[in-house]
Amino acid sequence: MPEPFxxxxxxxxxxxxxxxxxxxxxxxxxxxxxxxxxxxxALFRDWRFEADGSLKEPRFVLDEPxxxxxxxxxxxxxxxxxxxxxxxxxxxxxxxxxxxxxxSCADIFQGNALKNGLLPIIVDPExxxxxxxxxxxxxxxxxxxxxxxxxxxxxxxxxxxxxVDPFSKLMLLRGTDxxxxxxxxxxxxxxWEAAHPARVDTRPT
Amino acid sequence: MTGQNGNGVTSSTPPRTLVDKIWDDHVxxxxxxxxxxxxxxxxxxxxxxxxxxxxxxxxxxxxxxHPERTVATADHSIxxxxxxxxxxxxxxxxxxRQLEDNCREFGVPLHGIGDPNxxxxxxxxxxxxxxxxxxxxxxxxxxxxxxxxxxALAFGIGTSEVEMVLATQCLLQRRPKTYExxxxxxxxxxxxxxxxxxxxxxxxxxxxxxxxxxxxxxSAIEALSMEQRMTICNMSIEGGARAGLVAxxxxxxxxxxxxxHAPKGADWDAAVERWRALPTDDGAAFDKTIEIDASALExxxxxxTNPGMGLPISAQVPxxxxxxxxxxxxxxxQALAYMDLLxxxxxxxxxxDVVFIGSCTNGRISDLRLxxxxxxxxxxxxxxxxxxVPGSDEVKREAEREGLHEVxxxxxxxxxxxxxxxxxxxxxxxxxxxxxxxxTSNRNFxxxxxxxxxxxLASPLTAAASAxxxxxxxxxxxxxxxxxxxxxxx
Numbered sequence: 001m002p003e004p005f006x007x008x009x010x011x012x013x014x015x016x017x018x019x020x021x022x023x024x025x026x027x028x029x030x031x032x033x034x035x036x037x038x039x040x041x042a043l044f045r046d047w048r049f050e051a052d053g054s055l056k057e058p059r060f061v062l063d064e065p066x067x068x069x070x071x072x073x074x075x076x077x078x079x080x081x082x083x084x085x086x087x088x089x090x091x092x093x094x095x096x097x098x099x100x101x102x103x104s105c106a107d108i109f110q111g112n113a114l115k116n117g118l119l120p121i122i123v124d125p126e127x128x129x130x131x132x133x134x135x136x137x138x139x140x141x142x143x144x145x146x147x148x149x150x151x152x153x154x155x156x157x158x159x160x161x162x163x164v165d166p167f168s169k170l171m172l173l174r175g176t177d178x179x180x181x182x183x184x185x186x187x188x189x190x191x192w193e194a195a196h197p198a199r200v201d202t203r204p205t
Numbered sequence: 206m207t208g209q210n211g212n213g214v215t216s217s218t219p220p221r222t223l224v225d226k227i228w229d230d231h232v233x234x235x236x237x238x239x240x241x242x243x244x245x246x247x248x249x250x251x252x253x254x255x256x257x258x259x260x261x262x263x264x265x266x267x268x269x270x271h272p273e274r275t276v277a278t279a280d281h282s283i284x285x286x287x288x289x290x291x292x293x294x295x296x297x298x299x300x301x302r303q304l305e306d307n308c309r310e311f312g313v314p315l316h317g318i319g320d321p322n323x324x325x326x327x328x329x330x331x332x333x334x335x336x337x338x339x340x341x342x343x344x345x346x347x348x349x350x351x352x353x354x355x356x357a358l359a360f361g362i363g364t365s366e367v368e369m370v371l372a373t374q375c376l377l378q379r380r381p382k383t384y385e386x387x388x389x390x391x392x393x394x395x396x397x398x399x400x401x402x403x404x405x406x407x408x409x410x411x412x413x414x415x416x417x418x419x420x421x422x423x424s425a426i427e428a429l430s431m432e433q434r435m436t437i438c439n440m441s442i443e444g445g446a447r448a449g450l451v452a453x454x455x456x457x458x459x460x461x462x463x464x465x466h467a468p469k470g471a472d473w474d475a476a477v478e479r480w481r482a483l484p485t486d487d488g489a490a491f492d493k494t495i496e497i498d499a500s501a502l503e504x505x506x507x508x509x510t511n512p513g514m515g516l517p518i519s520a521q522v523p524x525x526x527x528x529x530x531x532x533x534x535x536x537x538x539q540a541l542a543y544m545d546l547l548x549x550x551x552x553x554x555x556x557x558d559v560v561f562i563g564s565c566t567n568g569r570i571s572d573l574r575l576x577x578x579x580x581x582x583x584x585x586x587x588x589x590x591x592x593x594v595p596g597s598d599e600v601k602r603e604a605e606r607e608g609l610h611e612v613x614x615x616x617x618x619x620x621x622x623x624x625x626x627x628x629x630x631x632x633x634x635x636x637x638x639x640x641x642x643x644x645t646s647n648r649n650f651x652x653x654x655x656x657x658x659x660x661x662l663a664s665p666l667t668a669a670a671s672a673x674x675x676x677x678x679x680x681x682x683x684x685x686x687x688x689x690x691x692x693x694x695x
Binding site: 029 | 234238240242253254260261271272281282300314339340345346361362363365366373374375376379412442443445447466513533535536539629651652
């Protein structure tokens with residue numbers, strides 16, 4: 001279960017690519033794990049390393065020394081498209097990323113991220129372009145993410161408001177997960193099932 | 206909940222879409238501000254996205270609420286070499302063992318390695334009659350959209366959600382928006398379902414359907430076999446839509462009838478009556494609509510590194526300089542650099558090293574029949590490796606009953622055991638860096654079929670024609686193509 005999501009301030013990791021798919025975030029060969037440990041090392045593996053294990057030259061953005069410890073990723077449209085693998089947000093969180101600012105996330109990725117304490121912050125294309133410009137001008141610019149108030153504080157007292165699903169927001173702020181909520185619906189589920197016979201039986205015929 | 210009348214003719218019921226009807230039928234509870242609790246009829250499980258979910262259940266002391274509405278198979282990480290050989294990859298072997306242990310402990314039916322019903326999860330569901338119209342179906346796999354071909358609301362979920370469905374047989378969901386994909390007209394010989402979906406993706410892009418569920422409609426969709434419909438629904442996720450559906454009709458009922466888990470006798474009659482009420486009512490509104498003229502479609506091939514980067518086979522690779530904005534231009538430049546293709550270069554004649562026929566997109570018996578028909582009496586070109594991987598053990602047996610494996614072998618192709626294989630390339634079946642493949646699978650992402658490998662997505666007919674030519678080739682030029690009907694599969 002994730003920790004309660006609190007406000008934080010961080011410099012940013014710029015990744016100005018569109019349609020970053022989950023095969024890039026965690027290549028499939030790292031999906032043979034049976035737990036969640038060690039996935040930070042798999043993050044963007046094939047964009048970071050050559051076949052012989054050496055770092056790519058020029059280095060992928062995550063491997064630039066000044067990127068260490070940064071917790072906000074800024075990415076192009078449709079981040080996290082493709083495979084449903086939850087290993088993608090697991091790996092981002094293991095690396096230390098807590099928020100992804102983009103113009104849209106793929107639906108399954110967005111749901112997976114929110115369940116793991118990773119906040120997708122969806123902004124319009126003009127604001128995203130401004131943010132990329134800001135980071136280009138000042139690579140060490142610091143942003144503050146305030147989920148409670150649903151704003152990203154930019155330098156110069158500028159605020160960037162964002163929308164978030166109210167239920168997901170509550171879960172994030174409490175550091176709780178949806179399982180408890182669903183288990184709390186047991187009476188409703190029992191009643192529904194009593195009125196709706198099973199559609200299929202999967203046991204061998 | 207209303208809606209017993211599928212034609213929407215009661216005055217109190219506004220016209221509803223297929224998706225609305227299935228949704229309304231499965232809402233267990235709605236909370237203020239909270240997502241709906243949605244009941245799940247069928248939960249499909251595989252070895253890659255389930256281990257952490259079962260571990261979570263154990264940690265919380267929970268059981269599987271409905272093991273008899275859950276079914277598992279091993280497909281992603283298993284080798285496609287002969288089944289009497291051990292799994293050499295230690296991690297894959299451990300993952301498959303863990304699935305077996307989890308299923309035993311929690312009482313979940315498993316079609317594992319050696320079971321005659323093993324296969325790709327999205328192939329065995331329909332094959333066993335588990336997939337039925339009007340259902341909600343989920344799986345920790347984005348290609349769960351495949352089952353939408355039966356008029357089921359079927360979508361991929363993450364592992365946290367797998368755990369929730371195991372524990373409660375429910376999910377927390379918000380109602381999706383609807384997107385009508387109207388495909389009318391007649392497909393030309395040599396053009397098939399794969400070309401329809403690649404053409405849609407080329408039009409709307411890989412984020413075009415985000416937040417939506419597709420409903421594929423129109424005369425061209427109605428004319429398709431169930432297996433062709435599955436090919437289209439399968440790649441809904443490639444357009445950003447979690448699900449894609451086709452209204453159930455006589456083609457659907459005929460396909461489901463008599464399968465092992467399909468309703469029988471009076472139950473069957475009652476089910477068909479219920480299913481006939483599912484199609485979208487006249488006058489129901491969609492949030493978005495697109496129209497596609499099927500008769501204008503050519504065979505399609507992708508040239509880039511996402512499935513939306515597709516072109517008619519006779520076209521040339523686009524020029525990044527002509528892109529509408531800087532981001533698009535950079536994306537296209539990166540894709541062409543990865544693919545080592547030049548702007549303006551024709552796709553036809555592009556040399557290929559590997560041809561892969563298989564996957565949950567195009568690994569069913571009718572796909573193999575088409576590929577075999579295109580290969581019969583011909584040879585795979587020198588220097589080209591062709592792999593044919595049936596979607597399930599049953600598809601393999603059926604193909605062998607029909608002698609298709611002899612056609613593939615005589616042509617010089619490799620006839621394998623069932624699994625996901627080179628679609629996801631986590632089982633050892635993979636491209637070498639720099640190799641080009643024509644693949645009937647669903648994703649051409651960088652490294653998807655092996656680190657450094659380059660993928661052209663295409664139909665089984667295009668793949669087979671390209672295997673013979675040793676280069677991307679137009680299946681419409683195959684001798685006798687007019688007689689190669691896009692057949693169904695029973």
